[in-house]
Amino acid sequence: MNIDQLVRDADPAALITIPDPPHVGAIMALGRASQRRRRRQLGAAVREAVRGGQLDIPAEQVVHRSRAIRARRRIPALAGGLAAAAAATAAAALVLAGGPAAVPGRQATAGHARTVVTAAWTVREAADGTVTITLREYADPAGLQQTLRADGINAIVRRMPSQTTARPGSLPGFPKLPLRKVAPSCSYATTNNAPPAVQRAVVTIVFQDFPAPHGGGTRLSTFIIHPGAMPRGSALFLPYGTGIMLAPPPGYPHVKAGDPVVLNNDTVPACVPVTK
Amino acid sequence: MPGSSHAQGSDDRFETLYRNSYKAIFGYVLRRSDGDLDAVADLVAEVFVVALRRHDAIPPPPLDRPWLYGVARRVLLDHQRRRSRRSRLESRLRTQAAVGETRPGDDEPSLLRVRAAMEQLRPAAREALQLVAWDGLSHAEAAQVLGCTPNAVALRVHKAKARLRDILSPPSMKVPDPAPGLTHALPRSSRSRI
Numbered sequence: 001m002n003i004d005q006l007v008r009d010a011d012p013a014a015l016i017t018i019p020d021p022p023h024v025g026a027i028m029a030l031g032r033a034s035q036r037r038r039r040r041q042l043g044a045a046v047r048e049a050v051r052g053g054q055l056d057i058p059a060e061q062v063v064h065r066s067r068a069i070r071a072r073r074r075i076p077a078l079a080g081g082l083a084a085a086a087a088a089t090a091a092a093a094l095v096l097a098g099g100p101a102a103v104p105g106r107q108a109t110a111g112h113a114r115t116v117v118t119a120a121w122t123v124r125e126a127a128d129g130t131v132t133i134t135l136r137e138y139a140d141p142a143g144l145q146q147t148l149r150a151d152g153i154n155a156i157v158r159r160m161p162s163q164t165t166a167r168p169g170s171l172p173g174f175p176k177l178p179l180r181k182v183a184p185s186c187s188y189a190t191t192n193n194a195p196p197a198v199q200r201a202v203v204t205i206v207f208q209d210f211p212a213p214h215g216g217g218t219r220l221s222t223f224i225i226h227p228g229a230m231p232r233g234s235a236l237f238l239p240y241g242t243g244i245m246l247a248p249p250p251g252y253p254h255v256k257a258g259d260p261v262v263l264n265n266d267t268v269p270a271c272v273p274v275t276k
Numbered sequence: 277m278p279g280s281s282h283a284q285g286s287d288d289r290f291e292t293l294y295r296n297s298y299k300a301i302f303g304y305v306l307r308r309s310d311g312d313l314d315a316v317a318d319l320v321a322e323v324f325v326v327a328l329r330r331h332d333a334i335p336p337p338p339l340d341r342p343w344l345y346g347v348a349r350r351v352l353l354d355h356q357r358r359r360s361r362r363s364r365l366e367s368r369l370r371t372q373a374a375v376g377e378t379r380p381g382d383d384e385p386s387l388l389r390v391r392a393a394m395e396q397l398r399p400a401a402r403e404a405l406q407l408v409a410w411d412g413l414s415h416a417e418a419a420q421v422l423g424c425t426p427n428a429v430a431l432r433v434h435k436a437k438a439r440l441r442d443i444l445s446p447p448s449m450k451v452p453d454p455a456p457g458l459t460h461a462l463p464r465s466s467r468s469r470i
Contacts, residue, residue, distance in 0.1 A: 001444065003437045003440055004409065004437075006444070007405065007409045007437075007440070008409055009387060010387045010391050011307065013303035018302045018303055019317070020298075020299075021294060021298035024291045024294050024295070027325060030325050031329060034329070
């Protein structure tokens with residue numbers, strides 16, 4: 001049995017006449033179109049990542065690149081707006097708006113969605129008026145407070161006092177690592193809290209600050225706020241602090257967030273030291 | 277201007293490679309697809325678009341031909357991955373159709389038998405055999421496409437043929453493989469042709 005001959009005879013291309021090549025100019029034109037398409041796809045991917053609140057690229061890089069592009073396109077107004085936003089906040093913020101360009105500090109009009117993204121946190125206002133807060137790291141609490149107020153929430157964002165324990169430990173779902181845990185050093189008094197029914201109506205806790213154990217992926221602290229349910233004169237209090245540990249494993253959120261609480265008024269509750 | 281003459285030179289080099297290799301690459305893609313000539317032409321164009329984009333990386337002849345086969349191989353793999361992501365079920369059905377019916381010559385029982393036997397080979401062995409027997413590449417060229425050594429290609433081709441002989445022989449006619457010593461006793465040039 002001549003295997004070589006059998007294999008050669010089985011060649012599908014041996015049975016048809018292969019067409020002559022099209023003019024090389026057609027390939028050149030395709031190449032140019034492909035480059036344009038790749039640039040468009042890259043832009044769309046970045047926009048999609050920002051819109052979804054899943055920003056793998058540091059926000060600073062996105063802002064830097066988009067600023068360069070906008071400067072080239074000579075739209076000084078928006079580039080200036082972004083520069084002002086960056087100057088106003090410690091971490092650069094990227095603002096996306098369905099309608100006219102919105103910047104932190106400006107009241108968003110009802111009926112259109114807008115998202116403010118920084119490397120540390122994302123605030124997304126949906127068209128129905130609900131506001132989703134996602135916390136990744138502790139940074140720029142003033143910018144977060146300002147952004148929430150721009151979304152019509154009388155927000156008070158405070159740094160949560162914390163203390164470091166040198167005791168090494170490990171976390172569920174992660175390999176054992178020598179960790180130095182950072183835990184809140186005090187807990188806030190509840191005397192000024194609005195009634196539980198109001199808390200339930202205003203705040204929905206999607207995830208608190210622990211990742212899903214056993215490799216289920218990182219779940220960043222995410223809260224949904226319903227500003228329409230907040231009583232007149234009330235305030236939303238969000239205590240928020242540095243990471244619960246130093247040198248967290250990759251993907252572990254470097255943040256400790258307390259429960260967002262609705263207060264009856266603007267008085268920040270006292271933080272009572274935790275004693276062990 | 278030196279820049280423009282360099283660009284002109286690389287354009288000419290690409291054009292020469294395109295004209296000389298178009299039919300070979302068309303055949304390569306056709307052999308590994310389901311026989312839809314329009315789809316094959318699109319994929320071949322994609323191969324040359326990638327080559328054009330990476331024209332700075334095209335090695336000088338004669339290394340440019342296996343380099344282009346390498347590009348075609350990756351474009352095909354990408355295409356297959358995209359397709360299987362789109363719908364795994366759809367992809368399975370299409371693969372079955374490709375093996376069963378639609379390629380040129382699939383209506384010939386004798387050819388179909390050999391192709392079905394080739395489908396039973398291990399992917400690495402099948403790929404090496406097809407590059408050498410169908411695409412006419414030397415062992416060294418196939419090694420460059422596959423990213424292995426020429427000796428590995430020779431071994432895979434040898435094993436593929438032995439396995440094909442085994443599958444295609446009627447049960448009563450099956451003979452044991454020749455003793456390994458016999459193959460090694462042959463001169464090196466004869467061995468590479470086995």
